[in-house]
Amino acid sequence: MRIITLLLLLKSTNLAAQLFSPSGYPQGYFRNPLSIPMRLAGNFGELRPNHYHMGFDIKTNARENLPVYSAADGYIGRIKIEPYGFGRAIYVVHPNGFTTVYAHLNAFNPTLEKWVKDQQYQQQSWKVFLELTPDLFPVKKGDFLAYSGNTGGSQAPHLHFEVRRTNGDVNVNPFLFGFPVADNIPPVLQRLAVYDRTRSVYEQSPRVYPVRAVSGSRYLPSPSVITVASPLVSFGIGAYDTQTGSPNHNGIFESTLLFDDEPVVGFRMDNISYNDTRDLNAHIDYKTKSQGGAFLQHLSELPGYMNSIYKRKKGDGVVDVSDGAVHQVAIVVKDASGNTSTLNYKVQYKLNDRGQEQPVTSAKKFYPLMMDGYESEECEFYIGERCLYDSVHIRYNKAANTNGQVVSSIHTIGAAYIPLRDSMLVRIQPNRPLTDAEKSRTIMQWFAGTKKEIQKVQWQGNWASARFRDLGNFQLVVDVEPPAVTPVGFADGSDVSKASRIVFTVADNFDRIKNVRTELDGKWLRFTNDKGKTFVYYFDEKCMSGQHRLKIRAEDEAGNVTEKVFDIIR
CATH class of the missing domain: 2.60.40.1220 (Immunoglobulin-like)
Known part of the structure; x- marks a missing residue:
């Protein structure tokens, strides 16, 4: 039995390897940017709200002000200071075509600190993004750059560290450069999700099955034969990775779907641009996560996902099981060190397995890669071709508002669990005539649950317009209260x-x-x-x-x- 299990695991792993070619990045070129061993609190591609984590979060032993060193020869090409995000950050450009980024820093080295202060006074702004010429601050490998900290969007002391391709500014997984992070632990699989792909992924809840390790790094769901009531299905997984000696649940590096022993589709967290990091919302089951559920990663490429991290071999991951036969499925999961886990199961279509959920029909249907809109007497909205990841019905409702500060009805557009990649245009008419002074202080407010956001409106006649990247509730407010x-x-x-x-x-x-x-x-x-x-x-x-x-x-x-x-x- 152990031999059979091992053969199944090796077969699935070898087939999955057909999808991705080996990475060829320089090994040993970069050093550890700290003087303590590298232990990770977060890795590249880890799932975060509305974005991928784009580098390493290196632990600093829960302390601030550890010295941070240049990972290789080069020059300081950028300095960024902001209240959120990176906080205080240094970008070092290297002659091998890569740039390293060091973020959440405290004080820079004294010479750099003085120069940055002078630039802030020249620009009369504490928040700056400075571009430096190569002659200003050349550095050698191991030169002192700054002290580690907890500035910006950091929740605890650590060093956020990135490697980017200088040309195009695309982030590359630091694991691929041979940094000294010990890892002999395979990824852990937690759950399997099954989707009915005759419908939108946002108009259903997946069937979720727990999985268990049966031998080493081979996993099975319960039950091992999954019956489905849809002729077209796709799959998702809940999984995490960790490193030797670390309790942190980090992101996985790669996963491949095999159907009847044939690689179909997979994803790899090897390089991602900040321009595309919000597309995490197409990679995960956004509806499940936004409603308090776990992160589930699709093993299918949604139709509106541009610049995708997926690679197709035989389709987009939506598989046809309409023949009623029992089909073999394997999902192979890897970390960047090559440690591998495999989930094996069978799937069979049975029409009467369970009743189908009724699709949404009482609302207009919108499609990815198409611009469309909705117009009524008091509200209009327009969804661009790069907004949606999957087709979905979007309902519109209007409700009265008795708040004296609010000068419109409440307009509900879709649901907050439907993600948008780009912003949509929302136009609202006030429910009473406004003076010019009131118009000059009018904002549009979006809210969903406890979350809120505002934008200053632009007026076109009696229509107030603003752009938002979320669906939900919208209203106009006259704000006359100063800070x-x-x-x-x-x-x-x-x-x-x-x-x-x-x-x-x-x-x-x-x-x-x-x-x-x-x-x-x-x-x-x-x-x-x-x-x-x-x-x-x-x-x-x-x-x-x-x-x-x-x-x-x-x-x-x-x-x-x-x-x-x-x-x-x-």
Whole structure:
């Protein structure tokens, strides 16, 4: 029995290998960017909300301010500082055609830190994205770049590290470069999902089966023979990978579907562009995940998925079982080190296996790769050809709104569990005449459950328009409430000579601050704003001893402005 199992596993693995060719990236060119062993909290291609994880998250022993070193010779080509995302980041361009990225950093090396500060004062902006010439900051392999941190969209101290092709700025899986990360553990399979592909993937819930390891890295679902009531089906898996000595559940590298011993389709997490990272929503069962379920990865390529990570061998992954025969299915899952797990099962079509769910028919059907729209007296929306991943019926409803700040009906367009790749245009008419002053402060609000987002509208006659990348509920709101600026630990007339910094916060009723400007004695003063929570200025040569006037100006998305002035003594 053990020999038979091993033969089945080897056969499936060898057949799956026909789909993808070996990767040929330079080995040993890059060094570990830290001085401690590389242990991963996250890997390339790991599934995240609305995006793939595009590099390594390297653990820093739950500490900040570990030295970060250049992975190879090159020059610093870019510097990025932002409240979310990468926080503080350095891009090093290498002569072999690749660029490495180091993110969530604290202070840069002193020379670079001073240069960046000067650039921020020249641009009068703490948030910057700087392009550097090769002569400014050349680096050698192992040169000190910065200290690790927890800035930007980071939830705990670590170093986010990427490798990109310099030409085209496409991210490549760092595992393919031979970094010293020990991995002799095969991926773990958790569940199998089966979809009726006579219908949209967004108009059904898949049948999900638990799977179990039966010997080594071979898995079976329960039951091992799956009967289906649809003549066309596709499959998805729940799976994760980890590395030697790590408890973290990271993303898998590759998976291939075999049907009757023939490779059909597969995906590989080897290179992904940031332009395409949102397409994770076509790779996963977005509806299941958005409704609180697990990540399920499709073993089929949805028709609207452009620039796909999938490779086809014999179809798109939707298989025909209408003959009623018992078909052999195997799903082979690999990590980047070549460790392999295989899920084997059988599938058979039986018409009366279970009742079919009724398709949605009371709404207009929209298709991927086609531009279409819907128009009514108070609301219009237009979905572009690159918005949808699968065909789906999109319902429209209108409801009255009694909130005095809201100046339109509530317009419900589709459901939030239908993902959009590109933004759609939404146009709404107010339910009463608006003055010019009200129009100038009108925003469109999207909401679904507890999630909300706003956009400033553009007016065309009596129609207000804005673009959104989600379906759900939409309404027009007149926002006349300015942001609130709150000093922390100081007030007008305060003596701050014993303090090391000045801190204030800005809050808005719709949580959307468009711009904050700070001036000291009429000149721009650099306040940091990491994670968008507080604005912080650490005293330096820009504020010497004496009397000073600090002015803070905050503007929200609707255009409401608050200005506050504080006289302080340093």
